[in-house]
Amino acid sequence: MATGRTDVPVEVFLDSVTHRVRRRDADTLLALMQRVTGEEAYMWGPSIVGFGEYRYRYDSGREGVTPAAAFSPRKAASTVYLLPGFAEDSELLERLGPHTTGVGCLYLKDLAVVDLDMLTDLVRESYDFAVRSAG
Template structure:
């Protein structure tokens, strides 16, 4: 995966429904603040910074340090250390669903903003910290 160079503002302006567009703007502000980086488009994903990952199997690739996607059904937050690493935050977050590496939020106004900030900060710290034995991560940008 690589940054596509598109305009984040133009992409967000076309996001529907309006609630998802509002949430995208909120997440951009939050992730910019946590990461100290500007948003970039990675296809339909809005990412901050970049890194190279390598699994013990030899599979490797590039990805943002932290990212989300404003999907029609929900905002998808990518939690690179896995949602299993955040049981306390997810228990207190508010209305959401989760998979192994993603948190899906239908309305950011209904979740605890401080818990969300903590979750984003911990996921970012994991990535810039180099990962773990399962995935080695090198910050590239």
Template sequence: MDELSEYLDSVTPARRRDDARTLLALMAEVTGEQPVLHRGGIIGFGTYHYQYASGREGDSIAAGFAPRKAATTIYLMNGVDRYTAELAELGPHTLGVGCLYIKDLSAIDLDALRAIVRDSYETLTSGTYGQRAGED
């Protein structure tokens, strides 16, 4: 058994574990990338390069999620503000600047989520992304 499978088997509660497996398939389909388990239990798909006006630069996951006990965190590194219409159709969720928190994936419109993840991934991987989440 590989490290990612072992990690997924350890996720609790069971609902979060099932949601993680669904998201794994959804994000692999949308991005065309293989999942990579990062420190802190973040499952990432692809990478993007960022460079800020300050000169700081680096690489980060282009799409990803982390199954946490309280909720699953979906990372939208280009911010959530641009997805107002899609989020209105999504179902029950809460937001951070660059994070979407979902407690029950079965209550979510997966087509709306798929569209959000696809747009975020395509935006981030289209070239050097020079903004922080929430900046336009």
């Protein structure tokens, strides 16, 4: 997620999502992440909806800022961004429902077939980790 926070209103971006399922899922993810984080949504780059901030610093000295929780309604699937490496071994993923993963990414094609309680728990664990790490 190497871009930055923008001033584009989240609603303007979400109104541009034309895929029916991605648009519906974006509304669900927006409400879910606002509830979990207690943060207002903002745009991170042209297509990522972010909540809160996570400041990181690698052993190499490289540092930066990224959303503490985020999602993007991509063409192929909705992407939920979790802290890199955070959820790969999580037992929550086993009970989530149909999904695929990448480094720090959870790809969901249809939230209607996903256990939203498990998704909420995944987002909460990742967000809480980000908040604890920042303190």
